[in-house]
Amino acid sequence: MTKSEPAGGTTTGSGDIARSLDLLWGTGERPSRGPKPGLTLDRIVATAVGVADAEGLDALSMRRLATELGTGTMTLYRYVPGKAELLDLMLDRVQGEPLTTDASEVPEDWRSAVEGMAHTYRATLRAHPWLLKINQARTVLGPSALRGLELALTGLRGTGLAGPELIGVIITVNSFVEGLARTENHAVEAVRETGLSDAAFWEGQHPYLERAMLSGDYPHMASLPENAFASGFDHFAFGLGRIIDGLDALVRQRAEQ
Structure with a gap:
């Protein structure tokens, strides 16, 4: 049995x-x-x-x-x-693979720490794409998980934010990274499952989209430049930068109180 x-x-x-x-x-x-x-x-x-x-x-x-x-x-x-x-x-x-054992290596500037946190997690998800398939809502906290949280909190020590806010920063950054990583992973899976490249997929829709734009029903879409959906645009850097900008505004607000 x-x-x-x-x-x-x-x-x-x-x-x-x-x-x-x-x-x-x-x-x-x-x-x-x-x-x-x-x-x-x-x-x-x-x-x-x-x-x-x-x-x-x-x-x-x-x-x-x-x-x-x-x-x-x-x-x-x-x-x-x-x-x-x-x-x-x-x-x-896998959570423990990128972790340093020396907290002194964590950047003193919280902005650099947040950037490092995001890039490290992105690299981990790319190395182990199966992580995106896991429901981690109730993670059993082992040594690596706790070490990762400790290092993340060390990097955020200069923000002056309260405990729940610090955890909120970590969740916000991780959720952003996971969202983009999942989109990238889905794109790879779509090509593998259909055998159709992204370029070929969108080219097939071009005649229909062109007629739709000329109809006048989608003025804001039609006003976008041709490169608005360019694949070379760095959505990761753009989104991460806006997250850091928002956190910076909050940190400054806390400092003034």
């Missing part, structure tokens, strides 16, 4: 929370019988991340992971209870 895996398996904190925390913080007991020599929790998680990076989360199962590791599925369960707990470990691992 084998263990069943929860459907989907893409929601953090959906497994045995106590077991995930034990594994994340190194307090769980090491399997006492039957492990394959050389099999470690670190190797298991690294292999799982590798499969997800290459083929997506749908390709990852405990059976597939056991095959990649050259061991039996039941042996794997002695280390990790199931896919839900494995997901908690994978998330904490």
